[in-house]
Amino acid sequence: MSTLDQIDTAIRRGHPSVLARYDILAIVDMWPELTARVAAGGGAKDSSGIASPTKVAPLPVRVDVVDVVSEVDQWATFLARALMEETDWEPQGTSTPALLRQIAQRVGHFTEHEDEMLALAFCDDAERLRALVLKTARPSGRRSIRIGAKCWEHGTSDLGERVACRGNLTVLADPERANVVPDVVCDQDSAHRIDPTTWQRAWRRTGDAVGAVRLVARWHAELVDMSASA
Numbered sequence: 001m002s003t004l005d006q007i008d009t010a011i012r013r014g015h016p017s018v019l020a021r022y023d024i025l026a027i028v029d030m031w032p033e034l035t036a037r038v039a040a041g042g043g044a045k046d047s048s049g050i051a052s053p054t055k056v057a058p059l060p061v062r063v064d065v066v067d068v069v070s071e072v073d074q075w076a077t078f079l080a081r082a083l084m085e086e087t088d089w090e091p092q093g094t095s096t097p098a099l100l101r102q103i104a105q106r107v108g109h110f111t112e113h114e115d116e117m118l119a120l121a122f123c124d125d126a127e128r129l130r131a132l133v134l135k136t137a138r139p140s141g142r143r144s145i146r147i148g149a150k151c152w153e154h155g156t157s158d159l160g161e162r163v164a165c166r167g168n169l170t171v172l173a174d175p176e177r178a179n180v181v182p183d184v185v186c187d188q189d190s191a192h193r194i195d196p197t198t199w200q201r202a203w204r205r206t207g208d209a210v211g212a213v214r215l216v217a218r219w220h221a222e223l224v225d226m227s228a229s230a
């Protein structure tokens, strides 16, 4: 099993609501890339790779990508409607990523739903659609995986104050580099990172990739606080 598969598996041992939230936020993260692929670029090419002006004009959109977009659209609408009917929630913004971001904050409503079939289908759909969106948006399979730990670093506010970074720690999964252990990087500032040798040492000791990153993030936070107060 490659390193990245191990990380993914470690994350997948979490609670269903954590996993569903992780899947939904991953879809939101990939949404701009997915919708950017709807427009077919470059025109149709024949087998020689040269665009032929004599051929029938190609469809201006990629139908396979449109299918994925509309499946996620319908899923988000279905979930939003269920939330509106079953709770007093009112959506703020109705675009698919806006709905999904709000649904991600309310996954418990579905994972703990009294209709067990609905609860199971919700988790399955979240996982399946995330994989489908990933495959469609990023055919190379490169993606960043949220590791479930907050960044420990600090940034500077507009007023020059030292403020806690609000970023999430991620690892970049690249199938072409599947056996290279990636840095853990903050999604707000790529200078905030943990190199592999540091967090892997903790991983080897605990056997828990995600737990190891959290541990290292906590050590870093303590070190940062110590140097700030020194």
Ligand SMILES: [Zn+2]
Pocket: 151, 152, 153, 165, 166, 167, 186, 187, 188, 189, 192
């Ligand atoms: Zn950060």
